[in-house]
Amino acid sequence: MEKIKQRYSYSVMNYITVSLASIFGIGLLSIFISYWVTDMSDKDAQAINMSGSMRMQTYHIGLALQRGEKQEAIEAIDRLDETWNHALFIKQRSLNSSDPLNGYFYRAYNHWQQELKPLLVSEANSVSLPALPIKMIDKQVHLTDELVDQFQKEAEGRIRNLRLFQVFVLFITVSVGSVIFYLLKNRIEKPLLQLTQAAHRIGKGDFGHQVEVDGRDELALLGAVINQMSTSISHMYDELDDRVKQRTQELRRNNINLEFLLNTARRILDSHNKPLDFQQLLDDLSGAMHGNTTLELCLFTAQGDKPYLQLAPHQTPTTDCTLRSCEGCQGQAPFTPIDSISLNEKFPIVRDDMHYGVINVRSPVMTPLPEWQEQLLRSAADQFALALSLSAQKDQEHRLAMLNERTVIARELHDSLAQALSYLQIQVTRLQKSHDKQKYDLQQPIIDELREGLSSAYRQLRELLTTFRLKIDTGGLQGALENTVKQLRERTDMHVNLHYQLSNLPLNPTEEIHLLQIIREASQNAINHSKGEHLSISLKQLADKSIELLIDDDGIGIPDTPEKLNHYGLAIMNERSRHLNGKVEIFPREEGGTRVVCRFQPGFIEQQVTSTA
Template identity: 35%
Template sequence: MGVITVLAVAGMASAVFIARISYGEASAVNIAGSLRMQSYRIATALEARRNGDFITSKDIEDLSDEFESRFNDPLLTGAVTGVNNQSLQRIYSLVESRWSLAVSPLIKAFIQEIETGTSAASLDRTSRNFHTLIKSFVNDIDKLVYQLEETAESRIHLLGLMQSISLLLTLMVAAATLYLMQTDIVSPLRDLLSSAEKAGEGDLSVRVGHTGPDELGRLGQAFNTMAIQLSRIYEDLEQRVEEKTQELTQRNNSLELLYDISRGLTKAPISEPIYRKMLSDIAKVVDVKSITLCLLDHDSRHAHRLANSGTIPPMCETANCEICIDDGKQRKLIIGDSNILSIPVNDQEQQYGVLLIEYEIGKSMESWQTHLLNTLGRHIGIAIGVTRRVNQRRRLALLDERSVIARELHDSLAQSLSYLKIQVARLSILIKPDDVSAKVAEVIAELEEGLDASYRQLRELLTTFRLKMDENGLTAALNETVEGFRERSSLTINLDNRISGDPLSVNEEIHILQIVREALSNITYHAKATKAEIRLSQNADGKVIIDIEDDGIGIPPQADRTHHYGLAIMRERASSLNAKIQIEPRSEKGTRVRLQFLPKNDQPNLSQDAVEI
């Protein structure tokens, strides 16, 4: 209490002292401020005297004397000299010197010029100089006023600071007293009770702060030891629960993924957009960089990259499919800065391709990931197998229907044309050339020519309908067609088929095969060529491109006229495919036939393979 009393007395004494030394400062500020007004009054009086108003030189001198009286007022000079403020004293001296050395002499000179009747130009010049000087002089007075105000405010701030320090010291002494009273008993006891309540609510991270050598400190140590042991037990239990939860979450995600993939595979054809989305979903669940699906071409042992979820694996750039396919079993590869896991895509003993899973170096695949990927590989293989078997059944059904149509055409239209040919031949024999006119002979010749053309066209149509395409699809049919033309002619034919997988429907395969047959037939019988090349490929956009080239004599300008049925058949087939066909001469020699179209493999229903004649 004694310390608090001393602090209170010191605070009051400091307040009395500051109030005493601040006496008269407000009046000094007012006097200094009035100097600005007095300066402007002098300037206004000079202008009035110059203009002949009722102002005398004596009035102006009185105003100047009043300015000096205010400037030398004891309150103002006392405020300036009573403090140790060099800035204030310096600005006061500056105002005093400028008044005595510049402003006052210029006032007297201005009055003298007015009294002596100096020229208007000289008065204007003196007036401008005076006003410029007054503006600068008033600025100096403003600085003097500012310094006086700042001095007064600093004393007020000093008073506030001393009072604040006194109050703060008083509060600190009171707080120290309370702290010394409660620190050894009240606070440790409250801390212990609070910690016990939190521990009872399940918060085992709480610890007692007071662990000193006294009784409460020893009790706090025992409480902290108990809380640490209980926390370890709970953390172990929570870790086990979290591991089981993660395991169940993984299983649920795997089952959900398997369900979604299985449902999608039953409804979707083998197409890049659908499989790309499936692979992206798989990569997200399994947590790998990317997954690529490659379908195997059993004839060439090469693979076709159907879809991928991210970046293309490094080994796909070399087109060495044996690295991934090999013996058709699961393999692990290390290429560059990635691990590659090759998962076979098969249905029973039949392998249709591989899943290439790319993941980072230093990361290993867990057993659940490998098991899920193998299961998905089997599901995709089953879906591909079902799709291919359905396509085979459609292909066989379509070929059977075409065979039936071919037999019906042979039994009806072919026999009718044969009968007409026989009748026209009889008519030609019965009518002697001398007995008929030239027009009748011309009509008979046109009949014979028309029947021959119709018969040839019918034979081509029957050949088309009798075209065989077994379960091996387009590749086997193209090889068989090329081999047949090789045997029937001396033509050297090279076949380069780079279409793998199942991008084409049954009708598209038949149209392509027939266009190739028509082109080879034209090359064999009309082009006088020695070599032909057939190239089939599919670009990144899924567009199928077929090039058929020869080194023959080319197509004559009259190729599109009547009875050039091969070109017409090719264009008609291309139109059925919604394809673009180009028949043009090569830069060297010969002809190039180019067919481009986008397969309609994005229509899952059966209508896409409806029978087309």
């Protein structure tokens, strides 16, 4: 603070204060001196008037004496003497002053007091006719005239001095005003204009603008502060601009990385029907790296020691694995560099402790990879691991599905065709025994049972083939049921109606397959055995959120032991209902015909109950 005070000791306020004080002082001095001069000249007119009246009074005394009016002459002498002794002339009655006016007054006054006045008084008091002292009166008049002239000169001299003083004051005022104007112009107005222009330019974004303000006052300090502020703002703006450019580059790079990861995730999700193109993914990853690095993708089996797939981006030759140890790629040993100047880094493709492969990175520059490239490579490795894990899981699910399907086929063959064939084998054995015993009368019933069994076995074989060929396309269960109803209408004269009310309920594929098979089996039984005219199929959800299947016909009804009518069909429906955690019931309708009812709890309801619990 002391240094600032020393450096900027010439304050603008000092300029303004001194200027105002100078103008105020000159004004006061001018007013005071003018007042003093005019005050001194205030009695000049009275003095001239009284001195002129003394001349007239002298003539008046002479005339009064000449006419013999002594009393009037004495009164005139007294009045003239009072005038000469007036308080206005006290100063002039002394010769101590060097003022010429006092000399003139003293000579005229002494001539009056010592010479003319005694003579006139004696003449006025004499009894004889007075003799007029003409020469002495003329001399007194002459002295009085000189006194009047001197009073006039004194008055004119004061007026002249006042004019000279006013001219001097005018010169001083103009000079001081010029100096003040110069100081205000160069020390205040010009620096303020420069500071204002600098503020406008800085406000418009010219942060590097510098203002030149000379001097050692507040404006110079303000100019220095503005320059320092402008320099700081310019530096900060440049830094901010660099940071914005850097962040923009990072955002652009992150956008490219996110776009690559998004496209990779999309390809992974779309790869359920076709194999994943790792070559395209590696090319996209190399493009996202946009550097001088070289990538290599090696995929290993769980037991293999050499990659079954070794890829490099297009236009980049793949290095033969024989040139290095693959144990480093599998995480079992460090890398074996191809040359001494290559930077080798590996990013394992691992998921759930399963090593699928590695992404090898090489760079001719011996500097670590930037953090964003490492993050991108890690994310890409995780995406590749996810894709390979999903592919392995899909293959495993496919294997399980094949095994499950074969188990279902075996169970269906065992529950239907195998039992039918066993039954036929028993009948053939009976036929052989009757033939051996020559009981020909027992053969015809056996032959009839064989014929009926063969027909039943053939029908069951066709139903099994239909079941094994069954598929549900993108139309879902409703589309498959509509297609089934269409096929049933083509095979029979019955009026088949479908009432599907599960459009807003999700069913898993297993539930859809079992429902479709139960409906096909029950509908086929109604068409083959009911001899009715109408068949109604209804699917809806009940109040307790369970699903109810109703299959009604208006036929002849069912016997007391319906299982003997179609043992295998009922067994199939019961088996499938158990897979749905439900139960199939068959009973006659009051209005005639047969009703098949199947109720079960859908899987999504059970999942909700389990998650809530």
